[in-house]
Amino acid sequence: MASPAHELTLVGLCDAEIDSQRHRSSFRTNKVGGLPDWPPGVFQKSPRCGRCGVPLAHVVQVYCPLEASPYHRNLHLFACTRAACSGRSDCWKVLRSQCLEGEEERRTSCGPPPAQEAPRSASEWCDTADDWGMEEKGVKEATDVSSRLQVLRLVDSDPQDVPVLRAFFINVVEEADLCGEEDELQHARRLLREYERREGVAVGGPEGGEDGGGGGEKYEKTRARHGDAVFSRFMKKISLCPQQILRYCRGGKPLFVSEPHGDAVAPPCGSCGGARTFELQLMPALEAQLEFGTVLVYTCRSSCWKSGPGPGPAVEEFCSVQPDPDQHLFK
Template sequence: MPKNVDLGFYNGDYPAWGLEKEFESFEVESRYFPSKVGGAPAWLDLQNLPLSTKLTCPHCSQQLVFLLQVYAPGSGARAFHRTIFVFICSNGSCWNKKSETVEDGSKVGLPVLVLRSQLSRENRFYPAEPPEERPGWRTDIVPQKFGTLCPVCGCRGDKSCGRCRQVSYCSQSHQKLDWKKGHKQECTENGKYGGPHTRVGFPEGLLEIEEEPEKDEKQNDIEDYKHLIDPTMEVEEAISEGVSEEEWNQVESGQTNDKASEKFNSRVRRAPQQIIRYQRSGEPLLCTFTVQLPQIPPCSKCGGQRSFEFQVMPQILCVLGLGLELQEAVDWGSIYIYTCNKDCDIEGYVEEFAAVLDFDKTNLPVMPQPEA
């Protein structure tokens, strides 16, 4: 039987969809193992953070921006705690270059980085017991105990301010931003850092996970009035209901891109505000048949196979204000995330695989409309 698909929804302020933040600020901190969007990363391994050089765009060399993280424990003891982190470049021109090739014919790297981190239940950072849901619980569980963080983005800060030595940054670009916004006035030999004076990141929210509904409202209407429908009429969704997922994919794989868009829209209509689709070792929901997903490389750590875990949907672009209407906007049909099947034992953070597919520009999907 096919596995259930879990959907992720944005819990945060987004007036266009009538959404308001419904969580406490402490719930997005590392000690609560959150699934979240935007803001600063809630690091899992608190000591072995990725180097700032790892978190740079392969096109413009600027620092990547934290997009989201999904807390998804594995099946083995060594992955009792497990989180997948996704970073992207916020420069739209880099997304237009993602399909370019270099002189040797190889592909230029995507402006996306996926990292996996995991810990056993008994570890040096967190107690074995579940966290208590109150603001004052174990506020000592922070990455700052093990190293400095960049105040602008929350990532590893290895570059100390040369004048005051009171603050460290991930990069020169973030140091300049903080300097211009206020650190310049306080940066003296005996000065005290009063920042952060600016932050780089997307609007923060929790990821609320729910199982995908079996039908959307339109499909329910068809069922309710099925006895009134002419039996000779072709109702695609009703016909496809009796076809297995494997058979449906085989039929569609030989069709035009319209079929991919039809299926994509049909599934999205069940829950139009979904921003991720999670189905580990399941099947991705393709947004096009014009371009195929690339061959998935083995795990860079253990050499084992990777499988699909989740995809990031285009609806999140609206929530984060990335602006699909702009000529050089960050844009995707879906980002597909593949991770090591074995949850191989690691220390710190290991890179996993991401693939990006775009919609056919003549057949864009129906996006959820703002509430009146």
């Protein structure tokens, strides 16, 4: 785990579409859409919308084992696809599931072989992974894919009328690597200058880091036309990679799109009563049907889990949805 002084942020990019004829995903796959892949020993019905009661669509699956833990670990995010619901926190659900290492092998030794995945198309979101499945060429290819695809189009429904979204692999890159090449910096500068001209706000350049060149956080002291300095900071932070669909930094700080309110405070874990910590957030580039600014996910700090002899349910965690104050700027 990265220390608080040097938080490691991973950025998720939409990669190739999952072809059911060539690929079969498993709980180790990071993906957008499709049906959830539960690890061995976990049984979970599709959650329902807290507002309208319809079954929720599976939006994102992340494989995120923790360092020095004996468990495989997954997070699944679900959302209501109705226009009136997708921007509300009570219309989203996040479920955490775990299984002991070796449980997969024990169960599959008595059954069919495990599902096959496309090599290097899915990455582990854990602290000890050596290869994030993303070379420089891969970054650009994933970026191109995400910019031209409408990711969240409904493609089918199962017999229980659960909406199913088109499935895509998620590829991963460390955020720090996004500013390693001069052409990336030049692109970021152009984006920032365009944003400054459009909004009448000076947010500084990416080459100066968080404070835009050592003069303090100047963007915090300026006001865009919409009057939201928090949103200005959000735009600056993602300008190096506007196509990012997910940010992962367990124990780090979320990137707010607007000033957080009381409903963004994570309550204690409903399973063990312990404190929760921020783990990941979905970004506005993901939405093609769902409308939101960002979806913040907080999970049990101790990642509590009760193993049993039979199938058990996943643990519900906490998510908070912030609407986009200027939706048109992401179009």
